[in-house]
Amino acid sequence: MSVRLTDQPWLTAASTRAVMAALEAAGGPGCARFVGGCVRNALIGVPVDDIDIATTLKPEETDKAIRAAGLKAVPTGMAHGTVTAVTERTPFEITTLRRDVSTDGRNATVAFTDDWAEDAARRDFRLNALYADADGQVFDPTGHGVADVKGGRIVFVGDPETRIAEDYLRILRFFRFFAWYGRGEADPAALAACRERAPGMGRLSAERVSKELMKLLSAPDPRPAMAAMDGARVLAQVLPEATSCAQFDAAVDLTADPALRLMTLLPADAEVAKGVSGRLRLANAVRDRLMQAATAFPSVDLSMSDAAARAAVYRHGVRAVMDALYRRWAEAPGRGDDARRLLRLVEDWTPPGLPVGGRQIARLGVAPGPETGRLLKAFEDGWVADDFPSEGHAERLAALVNRPRE
Incomplete structure (x- = not known):
């Protein structure tokens, strides 16, 4: 059945048309197609933030075509086939069709190709192996991508273990995409492969792991994905310090803040927070929040007086006390009135400076x-x-x- 993208402002925008016209002027009609997230999100009515384009043009040809059209070309990853076109302050990441030559679970050696099926075969999930031309006509090389998007299924392209062995980060990506786009039960074959291959995640850089983890925790409701991670022993691989998920489950209803959700997975211990932050190389701002909230935690409870709350803010800072209050609220979800009162007090109060010196x-x-x-x-x-x-x-x-x- 033919599927076409409709009512997509990004698709008909002058900047988008300019980039596609530049590529087709060099490679002919059909040499470039939108790919991945922008197609997936358009199909289910989710906002499109990034526009990626796949093309049969080689990187040097892409660069030349973009410049010939008077647009800005940035050689962001020429060795891997990627050139970024920028027009009207909008970036378009354009990558030559590729096939994997060899992989080590962390990095891949690629060769360029003009075969759309080969390019699709090296992608992670069927719902990400979707393409659309300049007119919005959707192409589904695996034959299942459109159905997966609409059905909320996260299924690997081909054999799950093979896809994971190519890049172990795909384990975390599976749970991240399940958190954002999945519905119902997670794919059993994918879960089994993630469980089997989880030890291989030790090869990954801390930065790649933490980036995926924080994206997962930012999902509207990451609880099903987190439960699946725990059941597949992936959570223990990524975050062995994690304690019971009960506080995390409660915290998801209280806040969309990924850093706050993360801290409810951990014991309220500043040394543990420091260790996790160092191992995962979390952003300094996240590290500081985890440590400061853990330090403030013993001084905070939902029965504290207004004076005690002000004292805690003076000693530990507004952000740390608010984070600690949210943790206490996650411990006792039924005490929302107490928590909200204290949070309002803390947020509205400005600590005075010491009046003597x-x-x-x-x-x-x-x-x-x-x-x-x-x-x-x-x-x-x-x-x-x-x-x-x-x-x-x-x-x-x-x-x-x-x-x-x-």
Whole structure:
């Protein structure tokens, strides 16, 4: 049955037509087709963020064709056949049709081809091996891609173990695509292959693994995929520190933040957070959130007073306390009223600066040195414990200076 993309602004945009016209001027009609995610998403009405194009033109020919049309060409991966065309500030990644010559589970040596079926055969999943021409006519070389998209099935192209052996990252990609596009039960053959090949993920770079993991955790509801990962022993391979998924399951209903979802998979331990962040080479911002929330966690609970909440914010920061509150809420999903009240308080409160310093202590006759630090610390502790009073600072400080040392 013929399938055509309709009502797709990106397909009819002037920038898209300019790129396709440039390629067809060099290689003739049909030498270029949209491929992968843009076709898949268009079929199910999901927004299209990236536009990838496959072509029979060799990389040098692609580069020349783009430049001849007056468009910007960026040689982003010539050795692997990729040139990026940029027009109207929109990038189009254009890659020559390829076939794998050899693979080692991490990188592939490729050869260029003009055979669309060969190019499709080296792709990961049938729903990603879809092409469409400039008019939106869809081509489905595997014969199952369109049905998989519409049925929410994530099925490898050909033999799952062979596809995984070519690149072990495809294990995580399977669960990521299942989280975003899958419905019903995961493909049994794919799960079995992922389970069998999971140890091979040790060959992958930490950056590739963490990127896929964070994309998976960003899905609207990653719980079925995470449960499938756990059952296939893939979660233990990627995140051996993960504890019970119960808090994670609850957290998915509370937040779409992937970093917060990740921390609910881990024990509230700053050293564990540091170890995970280092091993997976997580972004510094994510690492800091994991560690700071774990440090704040013991000081936070859903029964705390407003004063205690303000004290926690002063000691640990707004973001860390909010993250810790979400963790507590995931522990006790039924206490939403308490959690929401505290989250509003924390978000709306701005911690004041310490109202005294070394100069005020010096005026009381204390010589600069360790005693100044001790007095400032004692003043701060009392000021925080009393919920940040705005007056009486001089009297409080004088009392500390004049208090006999024990």
